Amino acid sequence: MLTISKRGAIQPFLAMDVMAKANVMAADGADIVHMEVGQPGAPAPQPVLEAAQKALVDGRIGYTDALGILPLRERIAQHYMERYGVSVSPDQVAVTTGSSAGFNLAFLALFEAGDRIILPSPGYPAYRNILSALGLEVVEVETRAEDRWCLTADAIRAAHLEGSVKGVLIASPSNPSGTIMEAEALQSVIETCEELGIWFISDEIYHGLEYSFEAQTALAISPNVVIINSFSKYYCMTGWRIGWMVLPDKARRSVECLGQSLYISAPMLSQVAAMAAFDATEELEAIKAGYGRNRALLVEALPGIGLGDFMPMDGAFYTYCDVSKLTNDSMDFANRCLTEAKVAITPGADFDITRGHRFVRLSFAGTEVDMAEAIKRLGAWIRWKSSLRS
Numbered sequence: 001m002l003t004i005s006k007r008g009a010i011q012p013f014l015a016m017d018v019m020a021k022a023n024v025m026a027a028d029g030a031d032i033v034h035m036e037v038g039q040p041g042a043p044a045p046q047p048v049l050e051a052a053q054k055a056l057v058d059g060r061i062g063y064t065d066a067l068g069i070l071p072l073r074e075r076i077a078q079h080y081m082e083r084y085g086v087s088v089s090p091d092q093v094a095v096t097t098g099s100s101a102g103f104n105l106a107f108l109a110l111f112e113a114g115d116r117i118i119l120p121s122p123g124y125p126a127y128r129n130i131l132s133a134l135g136l137e138v139v140e141v142e143t144r145a146e147d148r149w150c151l152t153a154d155a156i157r158a159a160h161l162e163g164s165v166k167g168v169l170i171a172s173p174s175n176p177s178g179t180i181m182e183a184e185a186l187q188s189v190i191e192t193c194e195e196l197g198i199w200f201i202s203d204e205i206y207h208g209l210e211y212s213f214e215a216q217t218a219l220a221i222s223p224n225v226v227i228i229n230s231f232s233k234y235y236c237m238t239g240w241r242i243g244w245m246v247l248p249d250k251a252r253r254s255v256e257c258l259g260q261s262l263y264i265s266a267p268m269l270s271q272v273a274a275m276a277a278f279d280a281t282e283e284l285e286a287i288k289a290g291y292g293r294n295r296a297l298l299v300e301a302l303p304g305i306g307l308g309d310f311m312p313m314d315g316a317f318y319t320y321c322d323v324s325k326l327t328n329d330s331m332d333f334a335n336r337c338l339t340e341a342k343v344a345i346t347p348g349a350d351f352d353i354t355r356g357h358r359f360v361r362l363s364f365a366g367t368e369v370d371m372a373e374a375i376k377r378l379g380a381w382i383r384w385k386s387s388l389r390s
């Protein structure tokens with residue numbers, strides 16, 4: 001009998017499922033406000049589009065070196081000096097097919113099947129899914145309000161005592177909460193990993209999208225960490241599938257060989273275009289200012305509509321709201337919100353298996369018009385739901 005592998009039977013990515021359902025409804029004529037997927041509403045910046053058009057006219061789009069074209073790796077290395085004052089050599093940079101490919105490459109290069117990897121929860125669901133598909137053991141560590149919903153050194157030590165841990169992966173700013181780790185908290189986590197011989201992987205995909213204070217790159221704390229980043233979010237290039245890693249020397253050749261066989265190379269057109277993203281700061285900052293206005297709208301309006309209990313929205317473009325006063329089943333809540341209020345939101349079960357039933361995530365990456373409409377619809381819908389109960 002033909003069977004499907006158990007390791008391939010991973011959990012669905014619910015935000016994508018909600019988007020698929022919302023798209024079916026929209027194709028039937030429904031007017032949906034999208035707050036489910038973390039995707040900038042704006043297209044890639046103008047210099048990126050122009051560079052891509054020129055590359056298409058100029059000619060052949062082919063494979064590149066597995067680690068990416070040298071000019072892009074040089075430009076990424078320069079970005080670390082410009083933004084963080086950290087010296088990075090182009091040799092340390094690997095260009096990847098989105099940060100998603102970076103996870104596969106990092107997990108395969110650093111870990112053996114069966115190794116235990118810590119993920120703070122709530123967190124981005126694909127980490128858990130990729131790790132389990134690769135036969136790694138996910139150690140989910142619940143974060144707490146008193147730690148600003150961030151992983152702590154003590155929690156790492158406790159998990160390591162229960163069974164040797166080989167890796168820790170965090171995103172700061174975080175998805176789904178937007179919370180940024182304060183510099184001292186990040187430093188103590190990285191120092192603890194170094195002391196215990198645990199790889200530290202830093203997903204810095206939301207860097208550039210900060211509102212409260214700037215996120216620090218883990219590289220400023222230690223040269224032994226693995227950085228994963230992407231052009232998808234700040235640079236508005238989700239569909240171009242292009243990201244990068246900064247690697248310690250030890251991991252470089254392994255990532256190169258894995259990349260050769262898994263992907264050959266990241267798309268060349270996207271590589272050429274991505275170089276121009278670093279010259280689009282004015283345009284990108286204007287887009288970020290729009291997210292800032294959306295965030296301010298939500299911070300002001302959500303308490304008035306019963307959604308005022310959310311984690312610190314320091315960065316990224318998400319609000320992770322506790323909806324336990326309204327429901328004990330956020331999956332059902334999100335489903336009804338889509339079909340009844342026509343607002344697509346993501347249930348917390350995507351991000352936190354044990355506590356997610358109490359939370360929903362709203363993305364504010366859309367337009368200000370979308371935000372105002374979403375607040376209006378959500379407010380009316382929640383008032384209507386409450387009136388049915390009373």
Ligand SMILES: Cc1ncc(COP(=O)(O)O)c(C=O)c1O
Binds near residue numbers: 097099175205
């Ligand atoms: C925290 C985090 N990491 C990685 C990704 C994947 O991004 P990419 O488009 O670079 O593959 C996402 C996408 O939403 C994300 O939220």
